[in-house]
Amino acid sequence: MNRPSSLKSRLWTGAGVAVLGALLYALSSVFVPGAGAKAEKKTEKRVEKKPEKKKLSGAELYSMHCNRCHPERYPTERTAAQWKTILLHMRVRANLPAEQSQMILKYLQDNSGR
């Protein structure tokens, strides 16, 4: 006796789930940016070039190399002439490349105490 009504209810439930799924899919393609265009994107050829890496500044090199071994020293702690001597020491001690060492020196001297 209960069989037909149970089948009917299952059919309705199945139809409801299908409608709900279709609705969610439709909503997702509206509200999720680019969700609908995913398939299209796959077929597009990637013509964008990788952005070229910019040359690091003296401040960035200073931050990169000096803080590896010791707490940051402020450029104002030394005079321009003292930085020149100290950078020569650090270039040897930390094996810094010549050009990078010069850029760090320039940064420190430009912001030095005197």
Added chain:
Amino acid sequence: MCCALAVPLPVGTAAAIDDQQFNELKDLVTKLGQKIEKQDLRIEQLEKTHAQDAQVHAQDQKTHEQDQRKIQELQQKLEETQQAVSNVQTAAIAVPVEPLPRVPLDEATVNHNFSILGDAEFQYAKTSGQHGTFLFADFAPIFLYRGGEKVLFEAGFDFGLQNNAPNSPGATTTINLSFAQLDYLMNDYVTLVAGDMVLPLGTYSERTAGWLNKIPDDPLPRDLLPGAGVGAQLRGAVPLGESGKLINYSVWGVNGASSADGTGNADQLDLGGNVGLRSDNAVANLHGKPSGGARVGWFMPFKPHYDLELGLSGQSGEWDNAGQHLWSAGVLDASLHLGSTVEVKGEYIRSCYGSDDHGNVRPEGWWLQASYKLVGLNLDWPVINNLELVNRYDSIHDGLGTRTRRYTLGYIYYFSNTLLFEGGYEFLHSNDPTQKDQLIFQLSYGF
């Protein structure tokens, strides 16, 4: 008076004047005379006052004239000044400004080429089962003298203090020359170093020792390596592109390890005593051949504060006086930074040397240290933000049967970027009964 008397009297009435009238007239004339005298006096005073006024006026006039002359002079001077300023401005516009010639003070003056770096430490230690003690005060200056653009002389000293007890009273101040080297920049890629050099066996000696170390003690396996050596070295770095990547290298030759008593016995290995001048003043290496060593490192930054460096280094050479045995060591070093708050570094050290009494001895050890700055937690608490937590594991096997493992939990409190208060507790596990747990505090200052 006569005129005054004659004028008012009519001629026809003179005979009819009696005495009374005459007296009245006389009084009147007398009064008039007095009045006239008073008027004369007044006129005289007025004339006097007028004369004085005239004098004052004359003086005022004179002062006024002087003021006018002064004003004219000042106006003239002002005009001249304005003209001079105008002339200068015109000349400044007409002639392009040239920078003043720079006096090369830093080249010519010794004081500008001379700098002092270094550190100072003050330590308190409490070893398990012993009295706690203020262990030492250490002052380690580094003197730098730059000779022009390419030459640097640098020397590091270490001043320490040691009890003479129980053998004698007092204390001894020790002064050690940590290194003394001359650096010459041959070109952008090669630097010649000569003297008593800090050796790049791993990176600890060059970049982590002293106040740079985040734990007061050195890692145990560093005892397997010499810190410095007398000799010569070529070193440099080659950048790989513009992103900061680089390869660095060092190649050196030094007197190398030696034997403390000249024999080839294993316990006489001396890693730091062979400086070329013997105690009997003979100028000679303590064995026949010098040692050779090299390091190559690869530094790969991802962005500022994010980087990885890997290095491989080694050294080998005779160590006993007879030249029968080799001492060799290899080090693998690594250092990783993840942001400005996380640092992980470590070294694996393996050594091998022949001996008369123990055959081939193979000491080895490794250490790994990780630290985290609590400022990374973004808590707005000043004490927390100045703290860095450090822990390290180090292990050493001396190749002669002694094994020691140590785990250290520590911290650093940064009073400033150069003044540090460090502390740590060392948990030791060793088959050497003299090795015990230790609590250490250290105040460090880097300058």
